[in-house]
Amino acid sequence: MRNMKCETVREWVPDYVSGRLARLDDTSVRSHLKACDECRAEVELARLIFESRVDVPDGLANRVRDAVRYDRTSVSRPWWGITAAAVAALALGIGFSSDRPEQSESVIPGYAYELDDEDLWLSDDGLIAGAPALDALSDEALLQFLDELDVGGAGGSA
Amino acid sequence: MRDDEGSGEVLPDEELVERGRAGDDAALSELVERHHAAAYRVAFSMLQEDDAAQDVVQDAFIKAFRALVGFRGEASFRTWILRIAGNEARGALRRRGRRRETALEDAGPVRSQQKPPDIEAVDAQEAGRARKMMETLPEKQKLSVALRIEEGLSFKEIGEIIGSSEGAARVNYFHGIRRLRELLQ
Numbered sequence A: 001m002r003n004m005k006c007e008t009v010r011e012w013v014p015d016y017v018s019g020r021l022a023r024l025d026d027t028s029v030r031s032h033l034k035a036c037d038e039c040r041a042e043v044e045l046a047r048l049i050f051e052s053r054v055d056v057p058d059g060l061a062n063r064v065r066d067a068v069r070y071d072r073t074s075v076s077r078p079w080w081g082i083t084a085a086a087v088a089a090l091a092l093g094i095g096f097s098s099d100r101p102e103q104s105e106s107v108i109p110g111y112a113y114e115l116d117d118e119d120l121w122l123s124d125d126g127l128i129a130g131a132p133a134l135d136a137l138s139d140e141a142l143l144q145f146l147d148e149l150d151v152g153g154a155g156g157s158a
Numbered sequence B: 001m002r003d004d005e006g007s008g009e010v011l012p013d014e015e016l017v018e019r020g021r022a023g024d025d026a027a028l029s030e031l032v033e034r035h036h037a038a039a040y041r042v043a044f045s046m047l048q049e050d051d052a053a054q055d056v057v058q059d060a061f062i063k064a065f066r067a068l069v070g071f072r073g074e075a076s077f078r079t080w081i082l083r084i085a086g087n088e089a090r091g092a093l094r095r096r097g098r099r100r101e102t103a104l105e106d107a108g109p110v111r112s113q114q115k116p117p118d119i120e121a122v123d124a125q126e127a128g129r130a131r132k133m134m135e136t137l138p139e140k141q142k143l144s145v146a147l148r149i150e151e152g153l154s155f156k157e158i159g160e161i162i163g164s165s166e167g168a169a170r171v172n173y174f175h176g177i178r179r180l181r182e183l184l185q
Helices: A006-017 A023-035 A037-051 A060-073 A079-092 A103-107 A139-148 B013-021 B025-047 B050-066 B077-096 B117-121 B125-135 B139-149 B155-162 B166-184
Strands: none
Touching: A006 A023, A006 A037, A006 B139, A023 A037, A037 B125, A037 B139, A037 B166, A060 B025, A060 B050, A139 B166, B013 B025, B013 B077, B025 B050, B025 B077, B025 B139, B050 B077, B077 B155, B125 B139, B125 B166, B139 B155, B139 B166, B155 B166
């Protein structure tokens, strides 16, 4: 029985190996795998990856909690109070002149956590086997690229 | 963390974030409980070093909670904290002064980095090999594969974490899987 499409099964493989699939879907995938060597190989690979994931060190959660608690109560850096002050300042428009946006960061040191996309990932991470940066591709081009990878582009995200 | 009404309902992250903003330590503690493991795996996949990964997780939560009042909820807290962890790990790599080599030929058998004991104890040789092959993938492919398989994230969520579109995250995942299949054959 192989009435499910391979591309659908491959979308579901991660959820199948981790036991996150609904029972009905799980049965459908199981049926498909009996007759499809390629999808079965992909399941085995995903299972290897899932089962070899690193264990989280004992005590990490407590270590983080302690650090957070210390940071919150630190006399030298009362960020919780600073945050409240920042909200008040924002409400009053204090120190946030629109023509001097750089001032806002100096008013609340260490307050905002800004992610710098340009700096976060090196440009070569967007390159795949000589293809242009994926983020620059249209949806159609991405679908075509997926077809070239022989996995199809149909199906929604998990 | 369950609500205070005694209904036994598990509070969603959004509610915990709201309570955390109001200064509820227990809510912040629960957010740590729910997401520190995934944050650690993200950090470890990038750094391949236990101590450094733990530092990253700690710093990520501290920075996230400091900025909680500015968290707009456009993404889930989970994707937000994982993205911060990824960013912190990148910073740690930069400070370390080197980038991990991603080419297979450079991923030789001799590695000085400390590894969690479970990797050494993985009974299945193939699983250990798959993990080593994972380390050779470019970062976005590696993270897309890890976040999809290990954490069960959608491609949309993965895109938010790695700073890509949903489609690009999907391509990174499938390309990473294809490379792993080739390497393991």
